[in-house]
Amino acid sequence: MSTPFRTAEGGRIDRATTLQFTFDGRSLTGHPGDTLASALLASGQHQVATSIRLGRPRGISAAWAEDPGGLVQVEEPFPEPMLLASTVELFDGLVAHGLPGQGRLADVPDSARYDAVHHHVDVLVVGAGPAGLVAALGAARAGARVALVDEQSEAGGSLLSGTDRVDGVPALDWVADAVAELARHPEVLHLQRTTAFGVYDDGFVLALERRTDHLGAAAPRRVSRQRVWRIRARSIVVATGAHERPVVFADNDRPGIMLARAARTFLHRYGVLPGREAVVFTTNDSAYDAALDLARAGVQVQAVVDARPAGSPQRRAECERAGIRVLSGSVVTGTEGVERITSALVAPFTDGEVGAASVIPCDVLLVSGGWNPAVHLFSQARGRLRYDEVLGAFVPGEELDGLAVAGSAAGVLDLAGCLADGQRVVRAALSALAIVPAADDRLPSAPEPVVPAAPLVLWRVPDTSEAHARTQFVDLQRDATVADIARAVGAGLRSIEHVKRYTTIGTAHDQGKTSGVLTSGITAELLGIPVQDTGTTTFRPPYTPVAFAALAGRDRGRLFDPERVTALHDWHVAAGAVFEDVGQWKRPRYYPQPGEDMETAVLRECAAARTGVGIIDGSTLGKIDVQGPDAAVLLDRLYTNMMSSLKVGAVRYGVMCGVDGMVIDDGTVLRLAEDRFLVLTTTGGAAKVLDWMEEWVQTEWPDLRVHCTSVTEQWATFPVVGPRSRDVVGTLFPDVDVSTEAFPFMTWRDTALDGVPVRLARISFSGELAFEVHVSPWYAVAVWQRLLEAGRPYGITPYGTETMHVLRAEKGYPIIGQDTDGTVTPHDLGMAWAVSKKKPDFIGKRSFARPANQDPRRKQLVGLLPVDRHTLLPEGSQIVEFVADGELPPPPVPMLGHVTSSYRSAELARPFALALVKGGRERVGDTVHVPVNGTLVPVEVTGSVLVDPEGARRDG
């Protein structure tokens, strides 16, 4: 494929290597160093897409992230929407197409890796242009720890777009030396292709490094594709340069219309001519460089159209020497062409009046309306902006602690000035950090700048035609025009934030990089107020779009949240367990045998525990070792019942409440010694309960001599449950007398198995005779297997959490957080017996006396039995009451409460549920109704204990 617009020589591209790519189905070629945009322009293609609302042709209008025109979707090697042709580096095999404003997400998973790195520096310099390089060098030479990040593929910033000289050599030679010097400093991190996209509190900056995007299919898979750098900087130097600003005129959106600097970039960096016949429209001196450079490169520059009455006498002379016509006091009022500009309409412009237009043929129109310093990061740091009337731009308007702006980003537009500003700013930053600049930190020299003629601030070319206003595009990405701003102002909007939201200007992919300040200017003009009074809209992160995949980094899939597994996990997996997540724990839910579904497996497991023996891995139970002379005092204050009276060797069930009297956790407490307790909490409540203990000990009772330590992971716990559990435990631990008399309910004993210490506790969460076996997790598998062996003659059956839930629910034991919701007191649960009347105070006690907590209509835990003996009530179902037999009260139907737990019971041979019901204990024996799939199911209210209410089974 031919590249007729490629220059014969020059540019930062590798002409010896040719890359093949496909755009909109056409096979094209380019070189390493190209962007998709420069390669398209080399082939003569300006148009990339059509616009989102109006379907107008749109093309490449800038050479980097400020381009509102060149939106593309990459299809190969991996689909990614909403990229800019100007920022996609070319690689072999790239397949892309233009986007009319909206992309399409990939429908296959992204197989690339993304990651994040934390980094801490003294000085972070954002931007490796002239100011940024000088700043980074100054900080590095002073011995500071430095990070320099820059979003381009190579350092140099604006120097990549021109022909400047620094220190008497071509500027890019100086850049290469600077980069090499930085690389020699061990404390300098220099990252290219890295965009600092957000500034947050206390010097925290997020930067996105594109590590392998530019390699296409050749990207090594082991290297992350993109990396988020989380940089904490003591001082930040923002040297992000400036964006050229367009001028708005009718039909200013045609392909072939681009910013003047962009044309220089395409020429000098990529060796590409933007066209053959150019018109340059400017309000300032900078665009003359583009005209002169293009003319030297062989482009026919038809005219420089300078809106200033006198133009620039000096630049005019240069143009005359180059044979370029300068039309000062003139403006472009419109353009012609269909898919590409074919001519510019140029008219005299005197005292704000536009005269009759004449037609100048051209295939490219370069525009410069001045420069907008890239103040985004400064503004994100809540820096106030100030309107500079001379520049016609918003510049940093105050000093911030820890963040300073240097070079063009601060409004300094000449090279020598930028170099000097970089040094001045970094020295101030170093001084604030008490770092002394190095003696050999020399300021590089640049030619003394020629004082430019004053720029003219022109937001848009005056035009009285309403039809023209509708093609005077302000935000090309939103197809928003001067007419839209006029409509917003006409609707009474005054705030620039309101105008933005009314017109949608600045809300697209580019976030208003070229359109934002124009909107402020045009709005001010329409309102007849100074621009500084409209201000700008708020700059927010990210500066450029960041993929969610990059932000997620490694925190996806299995690494999204840590997984906690017990010492027996591999055994559970081998046994075919189906797991459920309990907090971060993976717990076996049930162990299906061939042909079983959950229901049949759970009925089998339940039956084993009720009639034979079952065993469960309860290692996830929270365990807290509470030690110290005042351990009993602490527990007395935190539990509703008395713990200080517990004897060593005994176990007590306890309930814990908040100061509001609501239950926050429950569990059993083992007294290990006079000054030592082992507190067992719920699996989900372990961390919370430890936090709760620490909070009271540290903030209210620092005088208590007590320490609380999590030992959840230090003990594997296996409840052996069922009428035959005594046989199993007695067989395996012959040293222990397991009779009820010698080892009564709610006591514990220490023993050993082959020299391994084991603790046994008679605790039951099922109502059956049960022994909890506690052992170090190092021996968990061995002890578990020994228990299974000992239990084989009795048909010992491992069971999971589902069976555990059924067994406990049949006994009316609540799960805190499932049967309670933070509005439930121990009395509501029918646990007044667990609330001490002797203790003068404990956390929650005073709240029990509040009238609201004594209301007999409070919701109370009860059992529900569906009358049809068949329906399984969905958990969360509402409970309603008929007013007359078979008749609901008029809507809204009052709700009595809800179902909190619901299971099928092997023991009862019917489904049952637990529920919180208003005045529930008073309703025992009543029939209420539960809507299930549109049908009202009658259920009988019962006490909460449905199996063995006398407690006859706990001793076997």
Place this chain on the structure above:
Amino acid sequence: MQLIACPWCGPREEVEFTYGGQAHVPYPDDPAALSDEQWAHYVFFRDNTKGRFAERWNHSAGCRRWFNAVRDTTSYRFQRVYRVDDPKPVTP
């Protein structure tokens, strides 16, 4: 993301900390002696200050110690941190 100066660990990332509400709201000496209204004020009522506010923080993913801080609720900036047993600083 802010840095919060833990009195024991020094400046650490905000995500390491949890907020504990208003500081200097001591557990009453004798809850039983309080009226329901007084008790409700202890349990449920907290100031909602605009400006400097003394509050409790816990370095929950660090040293796990509780401490107090004066923070400006409009700027989020911490003015100072101090130990739980230090007296409440005089705030304007």
